[in-house]
Amino acid sequence: MLTTGRCPRRRKATYNVRTRQFIERAALSAALSLSLLGLGTSAAAADTSAPLPISSYRDMAVDAVHQRVFLSDPFGDSVVVTDYTGQVVKQISGADGAWGFALSGDSRTLYVALRDAGAIAAIDTVTLQETARYDTGTGAGAYAGPTSLALAGGKIWFGYSLDTWRGALGSLDLSGAQPVVTRNQALDTFRGSPRLAATAQAPNTLVATESDGNTAAVAVYDVGNGQADTQARRVDPGPDGCESLQDVALTPDGQQVVVACAAARYHQALRTADLADNGTYTTSGSPTAVAIDPAGTIAAGVYGPSSPDVHLFAQGNPTAYTAWDFPEPSDYADTTLVSGGLAWAPDGSRVFAVTETSGSSSLTLKVLNHPRVDTTVTVQAPASSPRNQDLTLTGKLEAPVGFGAGNTVDIWRIDDPMAGEGTLIGSASVAADGTFEYTDQPKAKGDVQYTVQYHGDTRHESAYGSVTVHVTSD
Template sequence: MHIRQFAERATLSAALGLSLLGFGITTATADTSTSLPISSYRDIAVDAAHQHVFLSDPFGGNVVVTDYVGQVVQQFSGEAGAWGMALSSDSRTLYVALRDAGEIAAIDTATLQETARYDTGTGAGAYAGPTSLALAGGKIWFGYSTDTWNGALGSLDLNGAQPVVTRGQGLDTFRGAPRLAATPQHPDTLVAAESDGNYATVAVYDVSAGQADAQAKRVNPGPDGCESLQDLALTPDAGQVVVACAAAHYHQVLRTADLSDDGIYTTSWSPSAVAIAPDGTVAAGVRGASGPDVQLFTPGNSTAFTAWDFPPPSDYATTTLESAGLAWAPDGSRIFAVTEDSNSSSLTLRVLNHPQVATTVTVQAPASSPRNQDLTLTGKLKASVGFGAGSTVDIWRLDDPAAGEGTLIGSAPVAADGTFSYTDRPRAKGDVQYTVQYYGDARHAYAYGTVTVNITSD
């Protein structure tokens, strides 16, 4: 059963007298699912510039490319042990960790051609080659194993005339190749975490000086502990890291500064994946059979505001979310999820279109104000999902509400907390009605609010 709660769209009543000709409301599209031509999976990357999704197939040695609805458009073979991936900040290059080749491949995202390979010097294979990638501090960082019982961090610097590889950082910290997480808003912070099936080790590094300077470290973090780490994600402000640990009963939040416990997201047994949108919305997924497979949370709110439960393929089979099997489209309009059919072990890419959430607009103004004097309107947008940079509202003025005709007098920026203000200087006497319109976006429904002010003599 699909447990999505779609927001109803608000519309202006005829009494407002505002023409909405030319105004478009984004329509939520249906979710899709597509069978993938691969038999293993490790990582996913989303390229918004070309609307492509990249998926790695380590045991088949492939990288598959789909469009935003899940249709396969390209498949790279010969990518031995394709494991972790990272997209450059300009979306021009996808970097792929090739564990079984001991290399990092570079793929041009416009031409979908491999353009280079870089030897990491780690050696190749299960206990040597690079497995996880992250872009931080102007370098490509990779996690790798030094032997069967230890892991470390390395970096690839492509800023000079020749590639420079540095290895052997974070030694004596990890018992295997660590997973990495970074965020473009705070590029000098790198988080690494590893689990050998027992207790995970999480470490935070400052990489601004070119090397991994340890800032915090914790073994078996979280109120439930962290056995069998499956995934981790860093919040856009780099203030928190969310971990998905298979033996826990919920997704656990750690404060990046010292890795102390900093809350939970209430999911269910066996968390397997986590992805965080640029506005901080958390997508948390589980592999367990109880409860929804994927849930969405606003930052700091432990209760989900929407969820998906994937239907089983048959009465005697289950559909499970893959480890690290979630990724956001950068505009927050959809989530990509990789699932497995227990009957056939076949993999599916599911495109989960984010439903627009209900949005309200409140407007405040003085009950009366002199004409030809500044009059300030204040207000706030409210929704269960935050508002990104660049959001605006339009302000309409009806000098005679009975006449039913209005004028668009300006627009106002919306702050991150949803507040806005606008100053007008009305000239007509009598009741003046102000209407504030928010046109919505991929994640918020259209909304409006009104207020009437009595304009008096000078």
């Protein structure tokens, strides 16, 4: 027999079956109450909302190691640093036309595209001081300097403008004794400085997009050999085309590109291999931002005062499992998400959103806590198994949002369910898709119950599942 439900967080060497049965009934009652009230997966209100000392914005990077958020201020020539509650830690000046960011894999260095200096700056994330500046050789200014950065193929890639009508890709290689800049890649593809996206799990894949205000172009490159080798290219992608592209993101597995095109009423998904249509994420309003966390959860932001501003989706599911609607300060003012104004904390615990209020010249950083969603554990095992022989349990954690890597479940065994004592016999690693496996050698004959316990995390409620196996003689 299979059961599922929530479980207590406290771990013990043994537990009593009567206690467990009471917990099961209480958990089921609580779950039903939440379901009837419609509160099972409701989003928490924004924990914090802090004003920013800037009136321009282009990009955001989140440093999980030091719990810092970096925001670019291109027209104020600065980089603003906040903590995880949105409180300003420092405003770094002298960043001429600070536009796009790329954070090193070890979170030690933030690279900043300085459009108005024609350079890329390196900022130490501990001291918050600029430690180096690399000339890109592109020239400086609105139709020359670098604007977007991405780490791929062991290099820092940047998008820049050749002139008023053309854009290109360049790369900065810091692996040798001297920095090496390579320019003029992907020529005749973009009509302006391209926006870039990459993911650590697909290190040789680089996505570049551009929009001239009408139709957008999207391209995918293999940069593993040091050059941008075109794998796929498409103009005006999506079922209804893509006008005025606002943002782009690549899923962690590198299999899907998600774009926010202002003219649509959904976020479009494209298959990375060939940029064919690969589904949509239904939103209400004009798409203006997209960000994807390491577990594949998609945050899709829209511009529209009469609809939810930020929606969350499990990868591949077109329906949002929760959403936030920003409160309006008055009947005469609207609070809206800015273009490209979303970023995840790498652990998926919260979403950072940059907003603006009509009639105000300043911006605000909102911190949105991810709701703890209901989770289930299913467990499978043979109906019977010989004593002192390998018995393999398999199962899966399931929830509206992915689990990522690094999770474990505890395995309890009750050799005699009627006696009331259970023993913690081990733990099993959970794969990114939620599956797990554990092998035991039961000693006692008769019915043996196995209970798998997940203790929850910042995004998932605790849960358990059980299965009973009849153990026979050797």
